[in-house]
Amino acid sequence: MKVSVLVITYNHSRFIAQAIESVLMQKVNFEYEIVVGEDCSTDDTRKILIDYQQKYADKIRLLLPEKNLGMHRNFVNTLQACCGEYVAILEGDDYWIAEDKLQKQVDFLDKNLEFTICFHNVIIFHEDNQYQPYLFLHNQPPVSYIEDLLIRNFISTPSVMYRAGLVDNIPNWFYEQGMGDWIFHILNAQYGKIGYIDKVMSAYRIHAEGVWSSKNRDWQLNKTIKMLDTVKSNLDGQYEEIIDRAIQFYSQHLLKLNSIHQGTTSKFTTNLPKHLELKDINFIVFPDWNQEEEHLYQNLYCLVRLLLTHPENNRIALFIDTTKISEEDANLCISSILSNLISEEQLEKNKNINVFLVGKLDQIQWRTLTSFLKARIVLDSENSDALLTSGTEIIPAYTVNQLIEFGLIFIGSAKPYKLNIGCGNVRFDGWINIDIEQNYKTVDLVCDARQKLPFDDNSCELIYNEHFLEHLTLKEGLFFLKECYRILKPEGILRIAMPSLEYVVQKYMSDDWRNQEWLKYPEYQFIKTRAEMLNISMRWWGHQWLYDTEELYRRLTESGYINIQEFAWGKSNTPELRNRETRVDSILICESQVLK
Incomplete structure (x- = not known):
């Protein structure tokens, strides 16, 4: 047997058929099996799997324990039943999107004997469509090592394939951790290199019942720190310095996050000498x-x-x-x-x-x-x-x-400020980069821009936002525009880049409606009609109020702005506002000035 596809599932009745079908569609030149650990689901997951097993008896083996084992024991139990030379992992709420996924990974491991793990890129999507799907990895190197993996988990579970048999005995501490996949990656990475195939071949689903993705960031970071501490004490001191740095990194994330939720950081500050007083x-x-x-x-x-x-x-x-x-x-x-x-x-x-x-x-x-x-x-x-x-x-x-x-977050006297609001993963050097969620690499100030902005009147010269305003309700959007007006100095400029309602409607009316960049992505191939395209454009990704040129000009004028002018992508009369756009679907781009 060349490959065992290890599937673990619990209460995935809404998703499991898609997961199994995505394995069955694989086109390969070798023999593979699907080994499923169904952990006593309380929904119809087991029934669905039994139907599949009866239909594909030569391909699917079902493990049906009499009582719930828990995620980690179910994983190990299923792993021990696998017979393949290689093991690919798929959880029951994820699925594969490329029919040559298994073949590509097998070809890689067959050819590169010094590699013990092979993985690829993944598209991540929210089941409730509150956020736009995004790629898990960017600029991932083709070769990584255990040292890299100890710092962060860059291997998404539905993307991984291992050489079988390298980790014969799963340590007892494995069962006590919140994340089994990362630990299992680390255990296997002790024996060889990690290879990356730069192709999107799996989809990772975030949904309300997800064991990991449904948890808040605070919980995830606590589990990560605990796991790294445990790994550190069980790897014979080999990678102690690297793990310590990783723990410090995640601790910083946790405590910055906790600072938003008052009262949750006291358990950490007790570690410090009493004479050290922490401030904002x-x-x-x-x-x-x-x-x-x-x-x-x-x-x-x-x-x-x-x-x-x-x-x-x-x-x-x-x-x-x-x-x-x-x-x-x-x-x-x-x-x-x-x-x-x-x-x-x-x-x-x-x-x-x-x-x-x-x-x-x-x-x-x-x-x-x-x-x-x-x-x-x-x-x-x-x-x-x-x-x-x-x-x-x-x-x-x-x-x-x-x-x-x-003027780093009010330090020094470098006014007027330049603000990049709703920055996400895009950082402008020399600007104050603001977002509602903490991102260690890009965000200077965590702030809810639907509330009063923490800047003095007339303290800013430039404000930029891309794909932000359409995520606010009309009432929130008007408040935001007026707040920007308040903090901009006379002749200060607000630049807005966003999708265009006019463009979407024009595409809806056109026979060429499929000719849009975002519709070329694999995760949107399910869209069959222009009506479906239009509704998704209006409702998905947290969109609240889309604008065309007339509507945006009207709302800016109501908020007091003058000299409203539309610009092409990356173009501006102001040098510091040129080449700021990063999204190809930023169609409606305009600048407006403040007169006081």
């Missing part, structure tokens, strides 16, 4: 205390002055590493700086001074503190040893000049 915005520096005293003083003086004289200094804390200096000497230096600043800047003596000395911390304490840090501030001369030990190299790093130049 926390920075850290690692001075080289061995450098020339005058140079060290000037570096720290400029930095402390910038933060201390900021109008919102009560929200800002600066943590200074002191691992290579005595606490007494560090206190003398900082006290001198603060004393001179109070005198020279004529500051109140009781003004909030949130400068804290960080001595020796253990790993857990560093991990906790790092999770609260907005950024590391880079000095001319740094204690590189302390920096590496702390693990804070994973957070953003800025020079003092960059803080001033970028």
Whole structure:
């Protein structure tokens, strides 16, 4: 037997037929079997599978335990029943979309004996159509290693194929974890390379009953951190440093997320020394205390002055590493700086001074503190040893000049601001990138733009958003336009890029309605009629109110904007607004000015 397709399923009656059919459609030049572990579903999943097994008795083997095993034990039980040289995984709520998927993966593993895992790209879609489908991977390298896999799980379950028999004994701790697939990838990756085929051949479904996808991000991150801690203690210390960095990364995500939901972070802060007071915005520096005293003083003086004289200094804390200096000497230096600043800047003596000395911390304490840090501030001369030990190299790093130049979340005096609102995965350097969801790589400020924007009147010169306004109700959209008007300075510009209602209707009326970029994607091949296309364009992906040129101009005018002008994709009279679009279906693009 060349390939065993391992299918585990529980209460997937709505999806299981599609999953099985997607395996049966495979065109291959070898023998394969479908081994299904049906874990005592309470719906019709078992009945559907029995019907399939009777119809394809030579192809499908059913494992029907008498009592529910749980996901991980069901997986292992099914794995042990597989007879193939290779094992491909498919959960009952996902499916394959390429009929040559198995053949391509077998060809790869047959040809490349040093590889133990082969996987490919996946399209991810939400069953409720609240969000547009998207690809799981971008720019994934063709070869990866266990070290890469320990940092993040880039292998989607319906895409993976393993060489069988490499992991004979599943460790007991496997059954206690929240994510079995990632662990099983890691266990197999100990024995060889990981190969990537750059083709979309599976679909991963996010739905309300999904074991993983239905959980909130807080739960997922907690399970990830717990899993990595367990893996670390069971891999004989081989990859300890890499796993520690990964844990710090996910801890930071968790704590940033928790900061949105007040009261959920106290369990973490108890790890820190009591004298360290966390604020809304926390920075850290690692001075080289061995450098020339005058140079060290000037570096720290400029930095402390910038933060201390900021109008919102009560929200800002600066943590200074002191691992290579005595606490007494560090206190003398900082006290001198603060004393001179109070005198020279004529500051109140009781003004909030949130400068804290960080001595020796253990790993857990560093991990906790790092999770609260907005950024590391880079000095001319740094204690590189302390920096590496702390693990804070994973957070953003800025020079003092960059803080001033970028106006990073109200730090410094670099007004007027430039805002990229609803940025998602698209970051504009030198702008404040805003989204409702935290994204470590792209988002500077987590903010619900349906509410009052946290910027002063007349504080911004440019505001950009792409595929954002149509996701707001009309009432929310009007409020957003007026908020943008409030914070834009006179002659400031708002640029909006979005799908066009006029374009969609024109396509609906045309015999050429299928000639649209998004309709070429595999996941939309089910669309059979122009009416279906029109309804999906209006209702899917969280769309609330689509605009044509007339409607957008009307609403902008109602909100006070002038000089409203339509532009082509990537074009603008303002250099900083050129080539900003990333979505090919951004058809309606206009700019408008504020006159006050």
